[in-house]
Amino acid sequence: MDYGSARNSPFRNLLKIFCLLPTVAYAQLLHPGDAKYEEQAVRGVRHRSVQLACGDVVAPMVVFWSFTKLGSLVPRAVAISNGIESKVEKASAALGQVSLRNGTLEVSDLQTAAQGRFMCQAMFEEDGEIKVGYFYIELVVLVPVPKPFLQMTDSTPVEGAAVTMTCAVKEGTPPIEYSWHRHTNREGAVAVAEAAGGLLNLTAANRTHMGWYACTAHNEVNSQTSDRMYLDVIYGPDEPVINVEPFAINQNGFSANEQEEVILTCLAPSNPPSHYVWFYNSSQIYSGQKYVIAKISRTQTGTYTCLAQNALLNTRTQTTIILTVYYLPEGKPSCTPVPAANFRDIALQCSWPGGFPPARLRWVRAGREADAAASYSNATRIQRGVDVQNGSSYTCLASHPALREDAVCTTTVWVPVGNPTCSAMATKQNEFLMLSCDWAGGLPRVTLWWRDWRNRVLGGLKPSSNIYVMQSNSTLGGKEFTCIAAHPLQARATECLVRLDVPKLAAERTEVLLFEGGEVQLACALQGPHLGSEVFWFNNKHQVIRPDAARYRLQQGDAWFNLTIRDTEWMRDSGTYHCAAVNAVGNATVPIRLRVKKYPTPPNVTISKLMYTRQRTEVQLEWVTQGSGNLTGFVVQRQEAKKSSLGPSRSAARAWETVASDIEPDIRDHRVGGLDPAVVYAFRILAVNHRTTGHPSEGKTPADPPFNAYPAVIGAAVAGMVVAAVASLLAFQYIVRNRDNNPRLHDLLFGMAGPEAHEHISTPEDAETAAGVAEAETGGELGGTSPPVGEASAECHPEPPTSTQEVPPAPDLAADDPPVNVTITVTATP
Template identity: 70%
Template structure:
């Protein structure tokens, strides 16, 4: 606003005031009552609104606002009001958005140019007087601070290096204060410093100053905070620290139990973080901060070294520990009571050998007293046997670093009931004798040893089971051996005895008799065990009976040994049978006399009938018995009746039937050869005894009758010839066209008197053709019967002595004679017809 314009505005304002005053005084000039001057200071903020009041009175008659810029003496009009209307000068926009409300001047969106001196001139009418007020206001425009900008001269310093941080703002009404903050995940936001100037100087940076830094600026208007900036201090690595899980220390370092999972962790402060390398006894085994041994073993005891490296600074540090692996012995602790002081005392021994460190063992004090001093690997207590009750229990405690709780080993001392059991057996085919003594049970177990009849100790001392083996000797028969048993809880030793005895045999029956063909059982009993004696049977030929023999069967049940003879035979199986037994100290035998008897002879037999059937393939045999005697059946035998050549034996008898019932007296035998003459005989049988054979006979021929056969043959021949002729005639007639010459030859042979019955045209033609022809007589051949003379064999009942030379001569085979009573077989007859042309 130039001076001329302002001057004109003031003049116009004054003119308006002069104009208004008479109006207010209703056409009269009112006298001035007084003039009042006030001065105030008002602060406003840029870009905000501010109110400039013009005194305390309300509704002035005239208000006039002017503004004088700082450093200038020329006022400038801003706004004016006559109480009815108000007006703002156009040039006041440089101050902001100016409005006049009554007497109060309001400036919105305050500008920095509005800072200066404002003058409010107001006129008030009071009691017919005019009051003039001059209100001076010093307006101070405050500027808010802008968002500061943070800078570091080195954001990644090495620990110990200086760091300068600068915080700058573009604008802001002084005074401006600066505060510094640091944020870390661990501590959160903490205040670092407050400065008048925007400068923070860290003369020697360290790891504790690492974090996110911010700068906050503040004046009386506002405060602003800068963006974060990270200060990363490079350092390390420090000396590593190794931690072991599970945590267990000893005088040398750390310890772990075998088969545990061990975790070795290395921590060395460093920025950037350290790179870790693990060494076991100077050999690299792993790369990483955490080294996990899943199931550590005793072989992994040794020195573990952790090397930490700062790859940025190329620096390194290391540290080492000694890790000792504890391990238990194999198995579990054993609590063993043992005899001591010649079985008078009881020694309790607790043992668990091995492991590292050795297991610590101690017996708990019992009510019977005893030492409870702890020892390693072995712990022993001694008690007097007479003072220990049967069934007393003792406890041994085992402790070890690898055990969470102490392990208990318990033992109970007791003596078994009863007495020792002795026995003697022979081994290896009676070559050795084995003395056995048993007394199982007990804790400690019973101690056993053998003594002979001379009170000499045999072998050594054994627990629960004692076996002594010696060579067999016949002089040991009747000798006695003693087994002695001792135990700490027994007041005196217990004994059992064994006497060596040779075997003893007893037979059920010394004499046995039976008929041949039956089965007999011979029984032999071995009395007593007798060292496992072996029993044998000898037959009547003094041969050892074997188990696989067909004739004999051996059976053994408990102490009985039975010999069974199958299918006994007369004379062959009779005799003395012997049962023999032997053991390591002797042998014996017992005899049984067996008599096999033959059945009585059956009665004699004679043949009453022996005749061929018609075809000479079967014979009918009948017989009778003579004399007294039992019989069980009959046997029929047969052979050829011809005489054997010289220097050759006659053919042997062949049994044809052998199972004939004793009540039967006839038999029909088949399967014979008609060309052979047979001789038969029969014998009576009583079980296995065969009677005298009957006389030897050859079969007789049946009675001769050829008439029915001849008649039958003739009749059959005639029937066959007739049927054949009819068939030939029918064939010629039906086929006369195909064979006319044969037809003419046959039918023209008939005489003139011969006539043929004409039933068809073809027959008529044939008959006409045959008239005038000659006929010839057909001659009928004659039949002759020839008889063949048959040589008749010896008649029925003819006896042939068995030893006679005539019976052995060859006889001619008789010709078969037809039997009129038998069924005739068909006879083939051939009829020959000759036709002469």
């Protein structure tokens, strides 16, 4: 431990306390009963973790760990702690990853070099006294065994040769024990009894020793299994065995029926597998283990030899059999009942022609011989239909020398349950009519034929199913056709009737009423047999509705047909629709009237307020409704009314443009934005009831907003008036007092004003324009109305002079001359 570097480290307090250990130890020598000494042995596994406890001390004040390796007497420092801080010596990395917690030394990734003696010196407090403990731990490091290595002297010995296998490991704490296993697909894993430790000696290997071998090494720490090695013992071939399929033997060997598939299989155990060669009457015919004769014939009777060869050992064995081929009739015996004597009797027929000798046939019933004698190749027996019960079974037995037992052919006479089913349908776009009659089952099968309404037979007699095709004709509507079914077990024939009906249609509702904008479904259905009728829908303009029409949707089932009209309109969709059906013998149609109603007209609307904002880019609109009626919303429209004096000239007024269409019915105000300040707009509003629009309100142009600078303007005007009035009075007083000095000034102010002094207004439009400009400049609503043109808003009357001098009287004014008025106009610009 580098104590020089620790002098200025955070662990200098630990060193100071550690230096007290000798003093405390000396004190313990004086009181030896107060010191603790313990020894124990601990076993650890290399590369794992081990914990070394410093006795039973719970919270030591100072702990110092040291280590003495085997064969040495010099201890070396490992770690030190004062209960708060701890330090691990760098050199202890040779022992593993060392850490110290609460006095316990933990070594992770334990190394073999850690085997030796560890000593823990602890200073702790007990019963109010400081004591020292010495704890010695003998650590034994156990080494696990690695994966064993398996060796084999000969992996492919010839049967009877000696084989030796060895299993070894590179390291591991003894004692190390070994176990051996052999694995095969048939037996699985089996323990090998011949093994002794890491050595397996087979003095005479045979085929039973073949398999995958593996050894397992284990000690007290772990166990490991080696990779598997395969022992392949070479042997054979043994004496071949020939198997014949199908298996049939006779006094000379094997037999087979002609035209059967015969499989000859040769098996001679061998490793490597045998190579097989087949010989027929001493001539080589095939190479392979299995020789297949697809259809054996009588000419292939003879001797067959199988030769087995081991190519590796160059050894061979062989065996021979005799195969006799019998000639049987082709196929199997067939037996079937057929109607006879005009469907009154049943003829039981059994046949199996060919073969040598011919097959011997005879009929039996319920395990008893029938009255009829046996015959060859063909056998027939007649039974009266009335004497045969439904479900009676009859058996035909066939005997032949090539058969090991009689061939059996069984038939059951029965009549199907129920009745025949018949139908009519049109084919090839209604060009032909097809009458179909079916009654499946039964043995013999039911015989069917057709008759028309004039009792004439159509076509011929057929079993189980009878289809008759004829040309379509409108005169066949309502005509009946009969299918007749006969069977020997039935006393009377069964009939099935088909009527060629013109299609019949029925509508779910013949008149449908709804408001526009909704979706309506018109439905019709075919009633009764409809002979494959095709159904079409015609709209209110007598046009066929195609399946790909955008506003229509066609749906249909087996007998129902629906037409759905989306987004109905009053003028466009009202009218009569037709559901039409067409088949090969006629057609039918059913009308359905659709009435699409408009929603009632909503109440009228009047604009109660329409005013620009300060920037003239938005308008605040308010309105009220007049009268009664339902409504679902409002629509706001605008148009350019005229050009503004603030902007460039524009073209004439345009059409009304909708600027808001989703206003709720309970709303009575709306703000419209996106306006051009240079354009004068006109606005109107309409009430809407679903799709019905009410009368539009009158178009109005927005007013300018109230001017909010009124107090400043009025104050400035009043101040100006006061200043002007005072100045005028002073001027008037000066002029009056100096009348003689300034006679012209006096006459100018107080002289008579002639008619030419008034402003001439040529046209009324000029007056209105002047008034409009003045109103626009003053904001339009400056409180109160402006005085009429020509009247003074403020009159100034000169006061008489206060001087005692005589003032000459003023000249008399003509009676018809108007008085002089002074008008002061104040214009405030925001």
